[in-house]
Structures are given as C-alpha cells and as structure tokens.
Amino acid sequence: TISPMGVKQQGILINNMFPGPEIRAVTNDNLIINVFNELDEPFLISWAGIQNRKNSFQDGVYGTTCPIPPGKNYTYALQMKDQIGSFYYFPSLGFHKAAGGFGAIRISSRPKIPVPFPPPADEYTVLIGDWYKTNHKDLRAKLDNGGKLPLPDGILINGRGSGATLNIQPGKTYRLRISNVGLQNSLNFRIQNHMMKLVEVEGTHTIQNVFSSLDVHVGQSYSVLITANQPAKDYYMVVSSRFTPKVLTTTGVLHYSNSATPVYGPIPAAPASVA
Incomplete structure (x- = not known):
C-alpha cells in the first residue's frame, strides 16, 4: 500500500518504489528492461516520447504489444536512437496509472555534442x-x-x-x-x-x-x-x-x-x- 495523500490505498510500485526508478540513458543507448508482472491482471508499460524506430512493438500499448499476463514477464528492448531529453514511462492498461507505476526517463547528450546552455550544477x-x-x-x-x-x-x-x-x-x-x-x-x-x-x-x-x-x-x-x-x-x-x-x-x-x-x-x- 501507499499513502501519498495520507490515506492508505493500493499502489503499483516498480522495484518497490513509488514513483518508479528513474531510467537514465545516453543518446543511441540500447536499453534492456525486464518487466515482471506481479499484479492479478494483465499489465503493460509504455515509454512516452521514446520513438522506437522500426521497433513499434516495444511501445507497450495494447495493439502493438501483447499484455504481460499475471505472474509472467516481458523483456523490452528500447532504442534511444538520436534522442535526447526528458520523458517518462507509465502503465498503459486497466487505468493502472491511477495507482502509480510511472517514473522518469532522462536521455543525456553524448559527450562532445554541443548543448545550447552551460552545464547546470x-x-x-x-x-x-x-x-x-x-x-x-x-x-x-x-x-x-x-x-x-x-x-x-x-x-x-x-x-x-x-x-x-x-x-x-x-x-x-x-x-x-x-x-x-x-x-x-x-x-x-x-x-x-x-x-x-x-x-x-x-x-x-x-x-x-x-x-x-x-x-x-x-x-x-x-x-x-x-x-x-x-x-x-x-x-x-x-x-x-x-x-x-x-x-x-x-x-x-x-x-x-x-x-x-x-x-x-x-x-x-x-x-x-x-x-
């Protein structure tokens, strides 16, 4: 259970965290993410803003990716091809997002690639x-x-x-x-x-x-x-x-x-x- 507003309620945690762990990558990285579904109903994670070029079946929405049955797992292979910036992931089925299951995605620029502002502290x-x-x-x-x-x-x-x-x-x-x-x-x-x-x-x-x-x-x-x-x-x-x-x-x-x-x-x- 979680209590973000002082009332205990059922939550969906990723790696026992709410919000889920931040995913950090660098442009052109390939990410292998193994998702185990410990819920009592099918589950999917979608990656908002990640392009997944020629790889749309990894997008994690119903119709392009089969739901992960309870007690099973699925290994996502995500491409950060030519991308930088701020994004996030979230559960895309069954209104699970109302219980959590979301977290940040941070894609940093490769070294020596110009960024139009000085590095922050x-x-x-x-x-x-x-x-x-x-x-x-x-x-x-x-x-x-x-x-x-x-x-x-x-x-x-x-x-x-x-x-x-x-x-x-x-x-x-x-x-x-x-x-x-x-x-x-x-x-x-x-x-x-x-x-x-x-x-x-x-x-x-x-x-x-x-x-x-x-x-x-x-x-x-x-x-x-x-x-x-x-x-x-x-x-x-x-x-x-x-x-x-x-x-x-x-x-x-x-x-x-x-x-x-x-x-x-x-x-x-x-x-x-x-x-």
Whole structure:
C-alpha cells in the first residue's frame, strides 16, 4: 500500500518504489528492461516520447504489444536512437496509472555534442500529476459504466501530496525536468520569486524564453533552468490545476543550503488567464 495523500490505498510500485526508478540513458543507448508482472491482471508499460524506430512493438500499448499476463514477464528492448531529453514511462492498461507505476526517463547528450546552455550544477526530476484516493479498479469501473471522473482529490509532486523538497546552493543554476504524469488535468508549475528559462521540450531544445510559471499538460515534459539568486531562505514550489471548476493546489519547497528560514508568505498565484 501507499499513502501519498495520507490515506492508505493500493499502489503499483516498480522495484518497490513509488514513483518508479528513474531510467537514465545516453543518446543511441540500447536499453534492456525486464518487466515482471506481479499484479492479478494483465499489465503493460509504455515509454512516452521514446520513438522506437522500426521497433513499434516495444511501445507497450495494447495493439502493438501483447499484455504481460499475471505472474509472467516481458523483456523490452528500447532504442534511444538520436534522442535526447526528458520523458517518462507509465502503465498503459486497466487505468493502472491511477495507482502509480510511472517514473522518469532522462536521455543525456553524448559527450562532445554541443548543448545550447552551460552545464547546470545538478538536475532534478519533478513528476507532477493529479491524484485520486479511490482505488484504480473502482475508477475504471466508473468509466466502463459510462460515468466520468470526478474532480481529483489532490496533486502530487514526486509522489507526495505535500513536502516534496529540492535542495540547491546559492549562486548555482539547476535543471528541472518536469513531467505531467497525471490522468486528466493540465497543471501550472511555479516557484516563489524565481524565474524559469525553458530550454527543452520532449527532446527538442527550444528558444530560451523565460517564464514565471509554466502550464504542463497531461503527458508533456519540459526542462527549465532556475538560478539560486534570491536571499537565503526556503521558497514555495507550487503546482495547481488549470481549467477546473475548483482549483487544486499543492506545494513543495525549494531549499537553499544556507537557509535558516522556512517558507512563508502568500503562495504565488496561478495565471488568471489562458494565455
């Protein structure tokens, strides 16, 4: 069981982890990943954004890949051919994604291949997504019977309903790899008193515009650079729902290494418009 929002519920763990372990690769790597299905129903993992050229049967969706029966395993052979960037994996059958089973994929550039920004001091994965306390089988039954999903119970940051923390050192620049691994809602990500420079979207380096907040739609992945150029204290890291009748919000902490002051003050407001 897992308790991301303080209520015990059935979760799907990968290698006993929620979220699952981050997969790190380099351009042109071949990855061999053996997935054992210990659930009581068929299971598949899909690799969002991984191209799998001439290899679509490895994509992990019903119709191109046969489901893995309970108690059995399947070995994926994935190609990172000519790819870089931020992606994630997730379970693609039976609404399993509502119980977890997701994790980040990071593909780094090969050595000596130019990257259009200086190397950051460190990189952090930030998995955000809406979340239900309801068992995924009950949610699935509701949809199968023609119903629709209610408003989620909350939002998770790296599998936590609150308290997710990123540790940084003053004066240094960091890369955040942000993915919306949720079920249905677009989310807005922002950090109190810090601007974000967008440098990559799902494997493509971008024009480097600077934003105070960023909308991340379901399935999207972005890389941004932030610089620790503010007074030494802790700052809110905020994720809120977009285009919902009731705005859901959760917070984490951006912690300066020399901070002696906890987060305080009003939470940064979400954008008031669609633009």
